[in-house]
Amino acid sequence: MARPATLHDYVVTSRPQHPSEGSERRQPTVAVARAARLLATAGIESPRVEAELLAAHVLGVPRGRLALADRLSPDQLERYDALVARRVAREPLQHLTGKAAFRHLELAVGPGVFVPRPETELLAGWGVDQARLRACDPTAGGGQGATGGPLVVDLCSGSGAIALAVAQEAPAARVVAVERSPAALAWLRRNAADRAAAGDRPVEVVAADVTDPGLLGELVGRVDVLLCNPPYVPRAVQVPPEVAAHDPDEAVFGGADGLDVIRPVLARAAQLLRPGGVLGVEHDDTHGAAVPALLAADGRYEEIVEHRDLAGRPRFATARRRSPASCRTPGAAGGSGPVGPVHAEDTDRAGAWQTGSS
């Protein structure tokens, strides 16, 4: 297991470096250089990137234009130093700028909502692909016909990252986003309204508990693609300061073994999905075997696949809802087709996967 003994790696990683970074054209200001040193001393993983992102935020320019921007005015310098001090105190960068990048979106985030992680872009991308595959299927959406499009459900929606990415990138889809936390719902509704105003197909927001056995009763047997990034960190695991102090507990921790939300979600998803519908669920990197095993034990899923992230860690599991005729009794032998998990061998992360390596 790649995890350090005490510190969970559930931290928001910074974006990869801009191509111009390190080139001679980029002349950092004294303030940015000083901020980068302070951030490095505070243990920030990408201090230079974050110092530049904060400067770009204060100057109101994209980071790539920083070298061409005016120097910081005295007022701006004061604001910049204050933001750097808050980052040194391990306030998340995204709370300081008020926004988080996710695929092609810029989402509003702040206190009370989980900051979307780059790793989750993989699950969202898989969901986009699945929704697009079903865009022309007249039986999608539980028989709504071609105008209805595929029905996609995002459980534990938080800021709406996954739901809004699917709505933007698979415009034929009808997307339903479910969240329980009132604080997160406020951010979700704000982001959903912003994206609808920008021209994306509106996402339907539902306030509900995803562990409720009667969740989304009107959609039983109709969902084409069900996605979920639940809270999944085991309770005893130590998380970085940004996460511990600023991500809501209910967004991060999934009970003693981390599977408290995943278990009921897998059970309800099997009822919500239509036969042939697909499920994608993100999980802790220690659950690369446990979640596929839960899916297999349920008996209503087939084509169970475990996917790794860019760092090669188990990240999300996918499966297809069997047709009722081919369902197994949970725990019983037999049934049609393979029920055990297989590993993704052909992903967009060439070389990241070795079959059977987990």
Ligand SMILES: C[S@@+](CC[C@H](N)C(=O)[O-])C[C@H]1O[C@@H](n2cnc3c(N)ncnc32)[C@H](O)[C@@H]1O
């Ligand atoms: C890890 S965050 C994921 C947020 C978003 N989907 C993303 O990928 O950035 C988990 C979210 O699930 C929500 N949540 C936790 N338990 C829930 C429950 N029982 N029902 C509904 N939402 C829940 C939390 O409030 C949080 O917003």
